[in-house]
Amino acid sequence: xxxxxxxxxxxxxxxxxxxxxxxxxxxxxxxxxxxxxxxxxxxxxxxxxxxxxxxxxxxxxxxxxxxxxxxxxxxxxxxxxxxxxxxxxxxxxxxxxxxxxxxxxxxxxxxxxxxxxxxxxxxxxxxxxxxxxxxxxxxxxxxxxxxxxxxxxxxxxxxxxxxxxxxxxxxxxxxxxxxxxxxxxxxxxxxxxxxxxxxxxxxxxxxxxxxxxxxxxxxxxxxxxxxxxxxxxxxxxxxxxxxxxxxxxxxxxxxxxxxxxxxxxxxxxxxxxxxxxxxxxxxxxxxxxxxxxxxxxxxxxxxxxx
Amino acid sequence: xxxxxxxxxxxxxxxxxxxxxxxxxxxxxxxxxxxxxxxxxxxxxxxxxxxxxxxxxxxxxxxxxxxxxxxxxxxxxxxxxxxxxxxxxxxxxxxxxxxxxxxxxxxxxxxxxxxxxxxxxxxxxxxxxxxxxxxxxxxxxxxxxxxxxxxxxxxxxxxxxxxxxxxxxxxxxxxxxxxxxxxxxxxxxxxxxxxxxxxxxxxxxxxxxxxxxxxxxxxxxxxxxxxxxxxxxxxxxxxxxxxxxxxxxxxxxxxxxxxxxxxxxxxxxxxxxxxxxxxxxxxxxxxxxxxxxxxxxxxxxxxxxxxxxxxxxxxxxxxxxxxxxxxxx
Amino acid sequence: xxxxxxxxxxxxxxxxxxxxxxxxxxxxxxxxxxxxxxxxxxxxxxxxxxxxxxxxxxxxxxxxxxxxxxxxxxxxxxxxxxxxxxxxxxxxxxxxxxxxxxxxxxxxxxxxxxxxxxxxxxxxxxxxxxxxxxxxxxxxxxxxxxxxxxxxxxxxxxxxxxxxxxxxxxxxxxxxxxxxxxxxxxxxxxxxxxxxxxxxxxxxxxxxxxxxxxxxxxxxxxxxxxxxxxxxxxxxxxxxxxxxxxxxxxxxxxxxxxxxxxxxxxxxxxxxxxxxxxxxxxxxxxxxxxxxxxxxxxxxxxxxxxxxxxxxxxxxxxxxxxxxxxxxxxxxxxxxxxxxxxxxxxxxxxxxxxxxxxxx
Numbered sequence: 001x002x003x004x005x006x007x008x009x010x011x012x013x014x015x016x017x018x019x020x021x022x023x024x025x026x027x028x029x030x031x032x033x034x035x036x037x038x039x040x041x042x043x044x045x046x047x048x049x050x051x052x053x054x055x056x057x058x059x060x061x062x063x064x065x066x067x068x069x070x071x072x073x074x075x076x077x078x079x080x081x082x083x084x085x086x087x088x089x090x091x092x093x094x095x096x097x098x099x100x101x102x103x104x105x106x107x108x109x110x111x112x113x114x115x116x117x118x119x120x121x122x123x124x125x126x127x128x129x130x131x132x133x134x135x136x137x138x139x140x141x142x143x144x145x146x147x148x149x150x151x152x153x154x155x156x157x158x159x160x161x162x163x164x165x166x167x168x169x170x171x172x173x174x175x176x177x178x179x180x181x182x183x184x185x186x187x188x189x190x191x192x193x194x195x196x197x198x199x200x201x202x203x204x205x206x207x208x209x210x211x212x213x214x215x216x217x218x219x220x221x222x223x224x225x226x227x228x229x230x231x232x233x234x235x236x237x238x239x240x241x242x243x244x245x246x247x248x249x250x251x252x253x254x255x256x257x258x259x260x261x262x263x264x265x266x267x268x269x270x271x272x273x274x275x276x277x278x279x280x281x282x283x284x285x286x287x288x289x290x291x292x293x294x295x296x297x298x299x300x301x302x303x304x305x306x
Numbered sequence: 307x308x309x310x311x312x313x314x315x316x317x318x319x320x321x322x323x324x325x326x327x328x329x330x331x332x333x334x335x336x337x338x339x340x341x342x343x344x345x346x347x348x349x350x351x352x353x354x355x356x357x358x359x360x361x362x363x364x365x366x367x368x369x370x371x372x373x374x375x376x377x378x379x380x381x382x383x384x385x386x387x388x389x390x391x392x393x394x395x396x397x398x399x400x401x402x403x404x405x406x407x408x409x410x411x412x413x414x415x416x417x418x419x420x421x422x423x424x425x426x427x428x429x430x431x432x433x434x435x436x437x438x439x440x441x442x443x444x445x446x447x448x449x450x451x452x453x454x455x456x457x458x459x460x461x462x463x464x465x466x467x468x469x470x471x472x473x474x475x476x477x478x479x480x481x482x483x484x485x486x487x488x489x490x491x492x493x494x495x496x497x498x499x500x501x502x503x504x505x506x507x508x509x510x511x512x513x514x515x516x517x518x519x520x521x522x523x524x525x526x527x528x529x530x531x532x533x534x535x536x537x538x539x540x541x542x543x544x545x546x547x548x549x550x551x552x553x554x555x556x557x558x559x560x561x562x563x564x565x566x567x568x569x570x571x572x573x574x575x576x577x578x579x580x581x582x583x584x585x586x587x588x589x590x591x592x593x594x595x596x597x598x599x600x601x602x603x604x605x606x607x608x609x610x611x612x613x614x615x616x617x618x619x620x621x622x623x624x625x626x627x628x629x630x631x632x633x634x635x
Numbered sequence: 636x637x638x639x640x641x642x643x644x645x646x647x648x649x650x651x652x653x654x655x656x657x658x659x660x661x662x663x664x665x666x667x668x669x670x671x672x673x674x675x676x677x678x679x680x681x682x683x684x685x686x687x688x689x690x691x692x693x694x695x696x697x698x699x700x701x702x703x704x705x706x707x708x709x710x711x712x713x714x715x716x717x718x719x720x721x722x723x724x725x726x727x728x729x730x731x732x733x734x735x736x737x738x739x740x741x742x743x744x745x746x747x748x749x750x751x752x753x754x755x756x757x758x759x760x761x762x763x764x765x766x767x768x769x770x771x772x773x774x775x776x777x778x779x780x781x782x783x784x785x786x787x788x789x790x791x792x793x794x795x796x797x798x799x800x801x802x803x804x805x806x807x808x809x810x811x812x813x814x815x816x817x818x819x820x821x822x823x824x825x826x827x828x829x830x831x832x833x834x835x836x837x838x839x840x841x842x843x844x845x846x847x848x849x850x851x852x853x854x855x856x857x858x859x860x861x862x863x864x865x866x867x868x869x870x871x872x873x874x875x876x877x878x879x880x881x882x883x884x885x886x887x888x889x890x891x892x893x894x895x896x897x898x899x900x901x902x903x904x905x906x907x908x909x910x911x912x913x914x915x916x917x918x919x920x921x922x923x924x925x926x927x928x929x930x931x932x933x934x935x936x937x938x939x940x941x942x943x944x945x946x947x948x949x950x951x952x953x954x955x956x957x958x959x960x961x962x963x964x965x966x967x968x969x970x971x972x973x974x975x976x977x978x979x980x981x982x983x984x985x986x987x988x989x990x991x992x993x994x995x
Binding site for chain 2: 688
Binding site: 059061078096130 | 666802810819827
């Protein structure tokens with residue numbers, strides 16, 4: 001399966017959540033690879049604690065170089081060897097492969113051409129052959145990267161490969177409207193995809209949403225709220241639920257919901273069990289939410305047609 | 307104990323075909339010239355005859371005259387348009403050649419090189435070639451420019467083949483970048499200076515491909531050199547025709563027709579084409595293209611080995627097996 | 636054009652000039668992107684990569700279809716461990732194959748002729764190189780070991796850089812086969828591709844310029860590969876470079892190059908089988924012991940891979956010692972047997988467990 005992670009706006013925690021999903025899926029035994037297609041800002045290495053690739057890699061072997069045609073294959077970093085977190089080294093027993101394809105340091109956005117599209121198609125098809133889960137982290141919004149992968153996945157060579165879309169959005173009015181627009185709106189994923197030859201309904205059915213930084217009124221975090229504050233929180237949440245349903249991004253297409261957690265927000269890094277239980281800096285709810293999201297990503301049932 | 311195991315399907319079956327020493331092409335005319343009668347055919351063949359005497363041919367074939375096996379042929383230009391059918395053109399050519407003392411052994415039609423293959427060659431196979439032209443296009447191995455190390459797919463400008471590096475395309479690709487300054491094209495094998503040649507192989511036209519005249523002429527040379535096979539069998543073989551019973555359209559005419567008589571084999575170690583000087587650019591393109599065609603190594607080896615057995619000197623490189631005489635106006 | 640013939644003698648097909656020759660190549664192996672095993676006609680169609688050319692098919696001991704050789708022209712420096720930049724010009728040959736309707740391989744090889752008589756300068760006509768397919772001629776001095784080390788030891792292939800990149804050629808071909816519209820893109824499980832790089836050098840490090848093959852056998856070592864000369868292997872070195880990269884260095888004389896490529900393809904295939912089954916078994920060992928249930932990852936391995944193990948089946952007499960040698964030192968088959976044994980045990984346990992369930 002190729003999973004495209006996207007968001008309309010920046011700051012949704014798309015990359016950090018996707019990286020955490022990748023890690024969890026690999027720990028559960030799947031072979032996973034993670035492609036940093038956030039060409040304007042290739043920082044997946046930083047999220048994944050790979051010191052040699054915090055802002056992309058040097059040496060001209062990253063995804064930028066590959067797509068531009070200067071190398072025949074992009075660098076693949078085996079994360080079990082590169083993650084600088086003692087808990088994850090050596091490779092945990094039973095874990096699948098976890099590989100990062102970083103961008104180039106100093107790489108930027110670029111317009112696409114036919115040859116680049118060919119190369120992108122080749123790469124994605126090959127990775128889908130070698131890995132159970134291929135996560136492609138796209139830039140926010142209607143980017144070249146989004147256009148490129150919509151083009152590529154419409155091609156015959158990739159049509160047979162299972163491709164799915166995750167739209168990340170924060171749990172706010174503006175983010176809900178923006179996410180629905182990116183998925184279903186004018187020049188959105190479904191619109192653009194259909195114009196490029198995708199089967200409209202099938203593409204529509206392959207989009208799911210992830211809510212991030214969601215305040216949970218029942219959590220201990222908000223235990224000290226005044227009754228008026230608590231009531232307001234409940235009310236706002238209910239309104240947002242209604243709005244999401246109206247915009248067709250309600251519960252039926254919800255794949256996961258990640259609570260507001262300062263560790264995710266500020267550190268933007270992997271959340272490990274030690275962060276929750278030993279260091280006690282991350283909330284157990286966050287870890288559970290990420291586990292659930294990872295489980296749903298791999299569970300075909302959560303992707304069944306609506 | 308030695309155990310020898312063989313599976314017939316695992317070994318290549320590549321058929322050897324009969325070969326003359328020389329295949330002589332007796333001129334080439336555009337269809338319009340046959341239609342409007344602007345060419346004095348007997349005089350035309352007369353001029354060709356002076357260059358195709360037995361001594362000259364034996365010399366070109368590098369064999370003694372007593373041993374020479376040579377066949378003659380003409381390619382009819384019917385691909386673009388064919389207002390006249392074989393029933394008109396063929397007798398006219400035979401008669402005019404006879405006036406000049408020449409015998410035409412084989413008449414082929416250019417459209418046959420681009421048409422769906424007939425006979426044994428049409429044998430399906432897992433990946434049939436749509437036409438002789440498709441077959442030959444699949445054999446092109448482009449002459450690499452300096453620096454080509456295999457890490458990218460070979461450059462294919464759609465439908466064009468050249469002998470070097472093209473001039474970079476003008477205009478800036480990305481915004482905010484300075485336009486590229488003009489640079490000359492370079493011939494890969496330049497001898498101090500370049501003679502750069504870029505040849506159109508085909509172009510998309512309507513539903514399908516329109517093959518270029520130089521490319522079909524390359525296919526024609528390869529047919530005469532006996533180097534084309536489909537699944538190991540000859541890609542085209544001459545079919546006998548009766549000059550008194552000719553069809554009215556070229557589609558009904560064989561790709562290569564054999565006229566009655568005791569002709570030497572159509573295919574040959576070497577070819578000679580005696581042509582008007584105006585065909586020089588076409589034949590330059592043919593030589594360049596031939597130089598980038600990699601035929602089945604088994605066929606290439608069969609031919610060389612056989613030439614060795616017959617004591618016929620034969621260059622391994624295809625362009626060197628092709629000879630031309632260009633006539634002035 | 637007359638100057639081109641100035642060399643006079645026309646070399647017989649397959650014979651290059653004097654000078655050391657090194658065969659280098661790479662094989663990439665993967666699982667075919669298809670949910671079930673391909674039938675022979677399907678497999679034939681998948682590797683029918685050029686119109687009108689034959690696909691070689693053999694049915695024993697396992698079904699095996701090989702594409703026609705594809706030729707690619709290159710003009711670039713050849714690998715060198717010392718960093719010497721020696722330009723080579725010629726063609727590399729590639730072919731793709733499907734084994735047992737399940738496994739797919741692409742292999743690219745070239746015979747590099749060092750210290751050719753021709754001085755650097757004007758190129759030969761391209762047609763000359765096409766008449767000697769699968770050969771690159773290198774101008775200037777370069778030792779066979781320097782070349783082989785450069786090819787086997789340094790991180791070559793797929794990278795930036797300007798030297799000959801056989802890996803990229805090979806990888807593209809494998810991609811091309813896997814993209815065939817005949818395939819449903821739904822492999823029964825995911826498996827990593829492996830890369831197998833090999834070099835064949837003359838016996839006993841002959842000095843530069845010394846002929847590696849006697850002229851008699853040189854005439855036979857053409858790409859068509861008939862009349863294999865009686866040759867022998869002096870030494871082999873097999874290295875597992877990392878999880879997916881293996882290298883093999885063979886020193887030998889009088890060997891038929893086409894058979895060497897076949898040997899390497901066979902080794903690469905079996906190495907891939909070992910690597911892949913090992914990965915699956917390692918993953919399921921951790922999860923085994925769940926009430927005698929067969930770990931789910933094992934099913935596709937049992938269905939699709941266990942019967943493909945046929946070491947040395949397509950290898951000529953003179954190369955069998957290579958297999959035997961590797962078997963003795965590395966115990967390919969012993970390791971395979973042990974993996975297969977473990978899988979069979981799991982299968983037996985799961986059968987017993989299900990019988991027990993039925994009895995209750």
